[in-house]
Amino acid sequence: MKMELRIENLSVELGARRVLDAVSLQVAAGEILAVIGPNGSGKSTLLRAVAGLVSPQRGTLHFGENPLPTPRAARARLVSLLPQSPQYDGEITLEEMAMLGRTAHLGAYGAPSKKDKEAVESAISLVAPDLRNRKIGELSGGERQRALLCRAIATQAPVLLLDEPVSALDVRFQHEILELIAHLTRERQLATICVLHGINLAASIADAMLLLGKDGRVVASGAPENVMTEAHLSAVYEVPLRVAPHPLSGRPQAQSLWKF
Amino acid sequence: MISRRAPALLWPLLFLGLGGATLLSLTWGAPVSFLDLWSQNPDLRDPARQIFLELRPARTVAALLVGASLSVSGAGLQSLFRNPLAEPYLLGISAGGALGATVAAALQLPGWNGFEAGAFLALGGALVASAVVFALGKGRGDALSFSQDRARLLLCGVALSAFLSALMSLVVALSGRLDLAQQIAFWLLGGLTRASWAQNVVLLFAFLAGSAILLGCARDLNALRAGEEDAASLGVEITALQRKILFAASLMSAASVAAAGLIGFVGLLAPHGVRLLGGRDARILFPGAAIGGAILLCVCDALARGLFPPIEVPVGILTALLGVPLFLFLARKG
Numbered sequence: 001m002k003m004e005l006r007i008e009n010l011s012v013e014l015g016a017r018r019v020l021d022a023v024s025l026q027v028a029a030g031e032i033l034a035v036i037g038p039n040g041s042g043k044s045t046l047l048r049a050v051a052g053l054v055s056p057q058r059g060t061l062h063f064g065e066n067p068l069p070t071p072r073a074a075r076a077r078l079v080s081l082l083p084q085s086p087q088y089d090g091e092i093t094l095e096e097m098a099m100l101g102r103t104a105h106l107g108a109y110g111a112p113s114k115k116d117k118e119a120v121e122s123a124i125s126l127v128a129p130d131l132r133n134r135k136i137g138e139l140s141g142g143e144r145q146r147a148l149l150c151r152a153i154a155t156q157a158p159v160l161l162l163d164e165p166v167s168a169l170d171v172r173f174q175h176e177i178l179e180l181i182a183h184l185t186r187e188r189q190l191a192t193i194c195v196l197h198g199i200n201l202a203a204s205i206a207d208a209m210l211l212l213g214k215d216g217r218v219v220a221s222g223a224p225e226n227v228m229t230e231a232h233l234s235a236v237y238e239v240p241l242r243v244a245p246h247p248l249s250g251r252p253q254a255q256s257l258w259k260f
Numbered sequence: 261m262i263s264r265r266a267p268a269l270l271w272p273l274l275f276l277g278l279g280g281a282t283l284l285s286l287t288w289g290a291p292v293s294f295l296d297l298w299s300q301n302p303d304l305r306d307p308a309r310q311i312f313l314e315l316r317p318a319r320t321v322a323a324l325l326v327g328a329s330l331s332v333s334g335a336g337l338q339s340l341f342r343n344p345l346a347e348p349y350l351l352g353i354s355a356g357g358a359l360g361a362t363v364a365a366a367l368q369l370p371g372w373n374g375f376e377a378g379a380f381l382a383l384g385g386a387l388v389a390s391a392v393v394f395a396l397g398k399g400r401g402d403a404l405s406f407s408q409d410r411a412r413l414l415l416c417g418v419a420l421s422a423f424l425s426a427l428m429s430l431v432v433a434l435s436g437r438l439d440l441a442q443q444i445a446f447w448l449l450g451g452l453t454r455a456s457w458a459q460n461v462v463l464l465f466a467f468l469a470g471s472a473i474l475l476g477c478a479r480d481l482n483a484l485r486a487g488e489e490d491a492a493s494l495g496v497e498i499t500a501l502q503r504k505i506l507f508a509a510s511l512m513s514a515a516s517v518a519a520a521g522l523i524g525f526v527g528l529l530a531p532h533g534v535r536l537l538g539g540r541d542a543r544i545l546f547p548g549a550a551i552g553g554a555i556l557l558c559v560c561d562a563l564a565r566g567l568f569p570p571i572e573v574p575v576g577i578l579t580a581l582l583g584v585p586l587f588l589f590l591a592r593k594g
Binding site: 086109 | 342477479482483490493541
């Protein structure tokens with residue numbers, strides 16, 4: 001059986017506000033689910049709930065047959081999160097950064113085993129061989145995302161969560177990073193959930209999409225063609241849109257009809 | 261190669277420094293010469309024996325242990341708060357310990373001079389103070405995220421220190437004992453004049469226990485360099501970690517305060533020195549900070565005794581004179 005991440009009926013309240021309302025989704029190993037939606041629709045909260053950083057009021061989270069474990073180390077061995085705006089000590093080198101991904105596998109003192117070193121080595125050679133000894137504080141935006149990706153890959157967790165991994169990057173790096181994510185997802189057979197602001201980018205790389213509305217409910221989910229419809233997008237984003245297939249890839253792409 | 265090896269110079273420098281500082285502390289500024297130990301004249305030999313075989317070793321060991329404890333405590337707090345200015349004295353944790361020890365003295369609990377009751381109450385005071393400054397510095401908001409406002413934490417520490425000092429004065433005033441007021445005023449300036457082997461045993465225990473806890477958190481403290489939220493997603497139980505660090509830091513500060521009064525800035529100076537030499541990984545930082553702190557206080561104590569004989573300067577004055585410029589430099593660097 002193919003391993004898959006399965007979320008059913010997930011509801012999260014932060015304070016008095018219901019941020020996610022009865023969200024269900026599945027992602028199979030080797031697939032990318034792109035989550036889109038306007039600001040405040042609970043996209044980041046969805047990832048944080050899967051990573052165990054917020055506890056849901058209702059709903060179940062399974063990977064394969066088993067519910068996702070609550071203890072942080074056990075959770076981290078299954079789920080790795082690439083955060084949206086990480087705070088990091090700029091003095092950390094890329095190697096150290098990648099080794100942080102092994103935290104849940106190390107003993108309390110933190111001495112890496114042969115297996116940990118191999119995991120870090122393979123992550124670095126896959127994602128950032130050119131940045132090996134650089135300090136995080138010296139990296140450009142695109143390089144920094146690769147460093148974080150390196151850490152996420154070094155965990156060897158089968159579920160990869162990415163919170164707007166390209167929102168701070170220019171077009172070229174956006175494509176480069178997303179291509180890398182797609183490659184890693186196939187290569188490592190990861191169940192990947194990627195939150196993206198850019199709906200066209202999302203439609204370009206996703207195997208499936210999930211559109212969240214302002215109230216934290218799922219408006220549409222499934223194949224990109226079924227989610228990226230003018231009716232769905234216009235209603236959620238409150239902007240008149242036209243959707244047409246991309247001339248080369250055939251993927252649905254939205255164009256704003258807003259009159260400036 | 262994935263290495264977290266310390267830079268080449270770090271350990272040789274630290275161990276040389278440790279040896280030199282110990283030697284300096286054992287021999288410098290004594291009224292008799294070290295060579296008098298082998299003198300045929302008992303008038304020279306007996307005081308030399310008393311000084312070099314009893315008084316000096318106890319005091320040197322106390323300086324080493326207090327310096328190491330304060331420094332490791334500071335390094336732990338800096339990692340926990342991710343704030344380079346965190347330090348037991350500046351955060352009011354030392355003041356909590358001092359209040360506890362003062363209460364023990366005012367109540368004339370057994371062992372003020374042998375320091376056991378004082379040490380226990382100091383630990384209680386330091387624990388309460390660290391819990392308070394942690395809660396205040398954390399502020400409201402999300403359970404995981406921690407305020408990155410460095411000044412806020414320090415302000416809370418300063419306010420807490422002022423409050424605890426007021427309580428301390430109140431305890432002294434209510435005790436109605438003039439001798440206590442004098443004794444405590446001098447003790448608060450920080451000094452190792454009361455060093456004894458009994459005290460050193462307590463110091464050693466606190467240092468070993470605290471350091472063991474911190475080294476046992478090395479992995480998690482390294483992960484914490486990526487921030488609380490990130491560390492949690494990497495598998496760190498943040499709340500448990502915070503409790504362990506606060507306890508270890510309080511334990512080491514409390515034992516130091518009970519033994520040697522308020523000595524500030526050692527926990528700032530030594531860990532920053534070690535970081536400057538490249539020891540950022542917790543597995544290098546803590547042992548390095550222990551040795552660095554031991555060197556620093558040992559040298560400062562020797563200077564305190566030897567600079568203006570026969571007057572002995574309270575060693576807390578010297579560490580403050582060294583530490584405040586570093587503090588201001590770090591604060592400006594932002």
